[in-house]
Amino acid sequence: MPRVRALWDAVRRKPGLTTTAGALVVLVGGWLVGLPMLLSFLGAFALVVVGASVVNGRYVRRRLFILVPTIVLVTAFTFYLENSRGDTRDLAFQILGPGGTEEGVDQIVQEFHLDEPMHTRYLLWLSDAVRGDLGRSAIQGQPVSEVIANAAPVSLQLMIYAQVLALAVAVPMGVYAAYKANRRGDRIASTFALAALSIPNFVLAVVLILFFALGGIRTGDTSIGSTWLPAARYVPFGQDPVEHFRHMALPAIALALGQAAGYMRILRSDMIGTLQENFITTAKAKGVSDRRILWAHALRPSSFTLLTVFGVNTATLVGGALIIETLFTLPGLGTQLGTAIFQKDFLVVQGIVLVIAVGFVLVNFLVDLLYAVLDPRVRHVRA
Amino acid sequence: MSGLDTAVVSTSSEHVTLGVDAEAAILAEADETYQARKLGFWFWASVGWLAFLVLSAVFADLLPLKDPMATFRGVARDGPSAAHWFGADNIGHDVFSRTLYGARRSLAVATVATLVGFTVGGVIGLVSGFYRRTLDDAIVAVLDIMLAIPGLVLALALVAFFAPPGRASPTSQTVWATFALSILAVPTIARVARAQTMVWADRDFVLASRTLGTRNLRIIVREVLPNILPAMVSIAFIGLAVLIVVEAALAFFGVGDVSGVSWGIMIQNGRSQVDRAPHMVLFPALFMFMTILSLNFVGDQVRTFFDVRESGI
């Protein structure tokens, strides 16, 4: 009993932290155990909402109100988009592919309710979606939820690796650049960051592939480059961890570099501002070491903009990194979405858009929770 | 608000939440320690590069360039040489002239989209930030929802559905591509405009103007607008950079008009040949990189320059 009570006290004292941890546990555990994706998502989300409302109920309730309309609007919009051109028989033909017969078309029309008005079709889809039945991919034949369940882990892994890598590079560099503001060290770091930002990431990907996977540039007998890291295929973690990371390395780097540069600049800017504040001067006067000032005192108040941007990026990347995945032929949500759009496999598109919308909102909630953890003022003041 | 430094956005086309970093930086307030106030050498170098690019794109027909669509025999996949400065691609096109002609399309589409986004987004942001209350709430809600969809996905979807490759005319494709890009640009520019308007409209000089009986329209145009322009121009430059990348990404996917030349198309073509003929990718990539770098840098400097002047240091 005392252990339970201790746990409960910990939850009460730091609701944000514990519920986030709990949500992550549910997500990962659910995936490992084999729960349907939807259920573990719902569980994690519920925990996140609970945590957030403990911290700041009113704000959470307001955001919650926008949640359902947002998801509905986003999915309705994509639904309308897909079904807006061509009449139903054309659509049916497309779904059927070449060699479609009249009976086949009739069947398709029946199955997909193509003769009903758009809003009915949308509502039917939505009610099925809530049960986890997202339909069946016309092109691939599998249920959409299976397609998503197979593709999502890949995208999530890519996102996690890239974001972690980006932060790991950006935070130290940002702190360093702020410390050496406008002096040599900063100038070099900032120039690097600006350059890194300016490389479009698909260009970077191609260049990386060239130099690390395909052997680089060859002039005569010499070559600058290597073939260390592969540029195609995906090896699941469970199958072979080393190969998994080898295959994910280039994509993660390609994605992370631009992000890291952006984060570094944001952190640098905020930190320069913080370092000019009086409480830092006081700390210095008291003899606190520079290192401690930077990391223990100045970092936390300077991280808000970074957190916001980080959150938005993560939320968006939940939907897969379209180009990187395509380039490196990773079977993630991005590639699935891309091919589905082109093949007009709209149930897959709808399903993925739903996942994107839900993931987006969920991550934004998490970001808000994190705000409360980082900045005690927010816990009480937020209106 | 004095000079910020992080108004440069990641050109990761994945999350084309256009200029999120830039916008966040403009919205945050950070003080810079003393920085060179003048527009230095690198600024003018960037401007120079951009000018060169624009001029060569506009006047490409007048320059002694080889026909970008013509194939030359026997030079396929050759590296840079005297005849072909940037080498030739796998079919035998001259890469140098294609690179310069390719600038045309990328710049044209992105510039038009940025201008549209600037105007529409600017007006929306101004109105929203000035009048506040319900109108503001409604507009912010709409903008937030617009930002919820990953930009590239939205652009792809729009063009793919309304002007599918192979079924729609090249003009229609270009128009839809431009339209999609404008839609991407509007929310971020609107948010920056709104944030800036809210800051400036609270200042005493607006109140002073009201006490004179000035009408709202004049206050918005004469008092508020000149003060928000630097931030907006800055983010417009940066937005332009991002849109160039998105346009290239669209071309990369074969969406939008692929019959012509553009950097994205060149990189897509070159991708499969990159180990045998890396120059096919490297040169357009280099041009793209330098253009984006220049735009980012100029946008950054513009804002710093104007911010400082007003604070009079």
Add this chain to the structure above:
Amino acid sequence: MAGSGTAHLRGEDDDLVLRVDHLVVEFPAGRFGTVHAVSDVSFDLANGETLGIVGESGCGKSTTAKAIMRVPPPTSGHIRLDGVDLATLGAEQMRDVRSRLQMIFQDAISSLNPRRRIRDVVAEPLVIRWLESHRRSPLIRLWERYVPRMLRLWRHPFVRRVTVPLLVAFFVGLVLWIAGSATGTEQADGTRDGGIVQAAGTVVMIASLIGLAPIAAMFVVTAGVWLVLTVLLPLASLPRTYRIWRERKKFWEGAEVQVRDVLEDVGIDADIAMDRRPHEFSGGQAQRISIARALILDPKVIICDEPVSALDVSVQAQVLNLLEELKEKYGLSLIFIAHDLAVVKNIADRVVVMYLGKVCEVGQPDELFARPRHPYTEILMSAIPVIDPAIDPRAARTIAGEPPSPIFPPSGCRFRTRCPRASERCAEEEPQIREMGSGHYVACHHPIGVAEDQVADTPVAVG
């Protein structure tokens, strides 16, 4: 002290330029209630007089100033300029009146647009007057009368109270329908019958849509009308624009002369200053420019909202002297708001002491200093540093704590929570202003220097 009452107002036959009666300014403060910034304040301003208004931060002085200028207009009360009640004026007439009533602000540099040059900033009042002198086309005037009214329809609380629940209801209905459909039984044609939940969902959705229909219709109509008008307007204003454009040169020639004159009057060298921007000037110079802007229309009254608070002491003296000079030259009457009593003592002919939205005491500065009657005034006076080694500063009386929130002001006399002389009566009854000696008025149940038994009987004169 909750200074209600008008005992201190002077009669009609006195040469009054401005008279404020029972001014009330309140704003909603989100979910906390209302901010009672100014509660029943009255005062008047005679021709050629300088009226000082003093008080702590948050006592409502600046709000009073803005209310007089009607940016935004007060919640209630009468403001009469030369006998004309400003609330009765339409927008057009108000604009005419504004030329007689001007204002200068505390932070001079931020009260000037950083992106405009001084010549434009100082000429702006002339420009406004000139622009307004050109009548707008009837279409535009129609627009101006009816469109704001139309838009104000939307602000009606009824709209918000009805729309939001209806929207919420719609989504609730949607959720119900989906839930019902999702858990229902599969039918032959592939749809699901969700039974009662689904039916309920449909009903709620349809009901809310019906409820929303009129609002949506109203929205479409107003938006349509607004859109059409806004598009047509520029066309309708073309003739006027053309006329204005033709007159530009002549106007600017005249304006330039006036700007130069007024800049000279405030002691700024026009040749150097006119093409510069505000940030190139010091605080004192910027304040002079701000004064120049206020003077250019030859007003009768200038409200000075803490104009010297942000300046160095030496510069303060210069600006104050300038104001005195200009008062003579232009025949001005000033309302001078400050929290620094030493400043007010020098410049004011009469002083109003405010606390938490109410008037405490009214009188002449010397009188107030020598014989403050209100406990609050006494404490304010004793807070002025006096350079006399014989006086022990620790003996000065200070007030404990901070002023209470204007959202929940104390009952009865608002000062009672910090007043050393407070009694039970102060909590129950709001003191009315009454005369304590010639021209000296106080709102207090226990004024200083008056024997307790004399207090209750002094009549309250109504002005």
